[in-house]
Amino acid sequence: MQEYFTEAIVLDKKESGDFDSLIFLYTKDLGKVVARARSSRKITSKLAGHLEPLNFVRVRLVEKKGFHIVDVLAPKQIKKIKASIENFSKSLVLLQFINEMVYEFQPDLYFWQEIRKILISDFEEKYTxxxxxxxxxxxxxxxxxxxxxxxxxxxxxxxxxxxxxxxxxxxxxxxxxxxxx
Ligand SMILES: [Zn+2]
Incomplete structure (x- = not known):
């Protein structure tokens, strides 16, 4: 059983089974990872709410028959983006683009840094x-x-x-x- 601790941005979230969610992450250290969050849809789950698209998080992942999210730390919402509907919808298109374009387990530090820059600091500036x-x-x-x-x-x-x-x-x-x- 291997354990990883990495920064990540939540790209997407899909329901899986009665309570679980499949979380699509772009991580700093592993590239894209699709991980299961057990019981994340139960109201009492501490994972609930942290694993929403556009959140920057630090996750603890365990690999055991696929990846599982066992802990989420320091969720950081991109408030600036969420404050503007135009930027919000633009950024969701960007997340979808990332999710569709990158393959799992192909980390790319430069791409990670550029995405971070676009979403956190330079969103108003023109990026293409x-x-x-x-x-x-x-x-x-x-x-x-x-x-x-x-x-x-x-x-x-x-x-x-x-x-x-x-x-x-x-x-x-x-x-x-x-x-x-
Ligand atoms: Zn043509």
Whole structure:
């Protein structure tokens, strides 16, 4: 049984069984981790409330037939973001993007630091998916439209990890693609 203690941001939360939750984390030390939080939906659970999307936490994880969250410390909500509906919805799109784009157990300290910076300190400043895609190894500069081979790409199709131009992307549902500004 291996134990880990790491900083993390909660990306998403899904119900599992009667009381448990599956928590999608992007951690500093392990990269993305999907961990079970036992009884987290019971009102008396001390984990409840700490494991909401957008919370920065320090978690103790135990690996035993998958990952389990056994403790959460110092939850730090990003109050600035939650105060603004526009920033709040933008940041949820960003969390979803991270969740879809990164694989489990591939830590990337630079990516972690950039996400932290965007969400905690520099959120008002302009950041672009062009930049985040570049960090993840999908530099739009060298990309072409997957459909028409056009050299100007405007959208990134997350599940397939391919680029499209404005025209070719118009037939794809908006929640499947990220606009590259
Ligand atoms: Zn095209």
């Amino acid at each position: 998916y062009r930049y985040l895609l570049k960090i993840l190894g999908f530099d739009p500069k060298f990309a072409s439209c997957n459909n028409c081979s056009g050299k100007t790409v405007n959208y990134f199709y997350k599940s397939e990890q391919i680029f499209f131009c404005q025209k070719c992307a118009s037939k794809i549902p908006k929640d499947k693609v990220i606009l590259i500004e």
